[in-house]
Amino acid sequence: MIFRQLFDAVSGTYSYLLASRAGGEAMIIDPVLEKVDRYLQLIRELDLRLVKAVDTHLHADHITGLGALRDRTHCITVMGENTKADVVSMRLAEGDRLTVEGVSMDVLYTPGHTDDSYSFVMGDRVFTGDTLLIRGTGRTDFQNGDARMQYESLFGKLLRLPDETLVFPAHDYKGDTVSTIGEEKRYNPRLQVKSIDEYVALMASLNLPNPKMMDVAVPSNMKIGLAQQEIALRGWALDAKNAIAMVGRPDIAFVDLRETSEREKHGSIPGALHAPYGDLQKNIGPGGMLREVARASDRRIVFYCAFGERSAMAVQAAQDAGIVSALHVEGGLDAWRKADGPLAR
Numbered sequence: 001m002i003f004r005q006l007f008d009a010v011s012g013t014y015s016y017l018l019a020s021r022a023g024g025e026a027m028i029i030d031p032v033l034e035k036v037d038r039y040l041q042l043i044r045e046l047d048l049r050l051v052k053a054v055d056t057h058l059h060a061d062h063i064t065g066l067g068a069l070r071d072r073t074h075c076i077t078v079m080g081e082n083t084k085a086d087v088v089s090m091r092l093a094e095g096d097r098l099t100v101e102g103v104s105m106d107v108l109y110t111p112g113h114t115d116d117s118y119s120f121v122m123g124d125r126v127f128t129g130d131t132l133l134i135r136g137t138g139r140t141d142f143q144n145g146d147a148r149m150q151y152e153s154l155f156g157k158l159l160r161l162p163d164e165t166l167v168f169p170a171h172d173y174k175g176d177t178v179s180t181i182g183e184e185k186r187y188n189p190r191l192q193v194k195s196i197d198e199y200v201a202l203m204a205s206l207n208l209p210n211p212k213m214m215d216v217a218v219p220s221n222m223k224i225g226l227a228q229q230e231i232a233l234r235g236w237a238l239d240a241k242n243a244i245a246m247v248g249r250p251d252i253a254f255v256d257l258r259e260t261s262e263r264e265k266h267g268s269i270p271g272a273l274h275a276p277y278g279d280l281q282k283n284i285g286p287g288g289m290l291r292e293v294a295r296a297s298d299r300r301i302v303f304y305c306a307f308g309e310r311s312a313m314a315v316q317a318a319q320d321a322g323i324v325s326a327l328h329v330e331g332g333l334d335a336w337r338k339a340d341g342p343l344a345r
């Protein structure tokens with residue numbers, strides 16, 4: 001197991017790099033834009049391949065590294081389904097699993113600090129974002145924060161994990177790096193309340209100044225999406241309506257880039273091939289499955305994913321690899337569903 005806790009001193013943010021082995025797939029949680037070069041250097045030094053960049057919530061105190069990491073490594077960007085960040089390529093809900101090779105986390109929806117706050121549980125540890133901090137809890141006075149919801153997230157979910165569970169938060173300003181659920185239950189001053197109303201009153205009495213970066217960070221973090229317009233301008237995009245009209249045509253091969261769990265949960269385009277985004281380079285390279293589909297059967301490949309972000313990167317990669325007829329469905333299955341496209345389960 002490769003596990004690195006990385007720190008941005010300017011915003012007091014912890015980011016976490018995880019992988020199961022050298023040479024394997026990695027994910028990073030809560031990366032900070034200014035530290036992207038450092039992450040990429042470490043990823044190279046540890047011989048890892050970054051496949052997922054994840055934010056626990058929409059941050060107000062720093063600009064996320066998700067967009068820059070996506071642009072530089074073509075990784076998948078991941079947030080919870082309640083986020084208002086524009087195009088995140090994969091959205092998770094409570095009960096889903098966040099995985100890369102050899103690493104699997106359970107997704108918990110833990111709103112309160114923001115309405116898009118999620119925590120990730122992996123065996124002996126939990127990544128709590130700003131829901132549970134070491135001897136503190138995330139503020140609840142902006143970004144649709146809600147002290148009542150946070151109480152439920154804390155007492156109803158996180159504090160029910162085993163006492164020895166390691167707590168890795170998204171921030172610390174005192175120099176602490178890790179705690180445990182049991183330790184926080186006993187010594188976290190915010191958790192020594194006897195009722196939800198007492199917690200709400202405590203949170204309402206804090207009177208914190210807004211974070212310095214808030215006016216910059218929040219708008220910018222809502223727009224980390226890949227510009228799908230650029231792909232459209234090159235003539236490589238289909239809107240959902242035009243794509244729906246192609247279902248069943250023998251000269252068209254829809255290619256689903258999502259993971260199996262996303263297909264099972266949300267359905268897929270009838271007759272589509274499944275070629276997960278993580279295997280793209282293999283599939284479009286010499287002898288690859290998609291290259292053969294395009295060449296031998298002379299079918300036009302139409303990539304799609306959940307929101308159009310993975311497929312926009314895939315169509316660019318396919319074009320670069322010489323599969324010049326490749327297109328993608330703009331807005332992904334989300335747009336397809338809104339346009340009443342048929343779905344197979």
Ligand SMILES: [Fe+2]
Nearest residue numbers: 058059060130
């Ligand atoms: Fe936060």
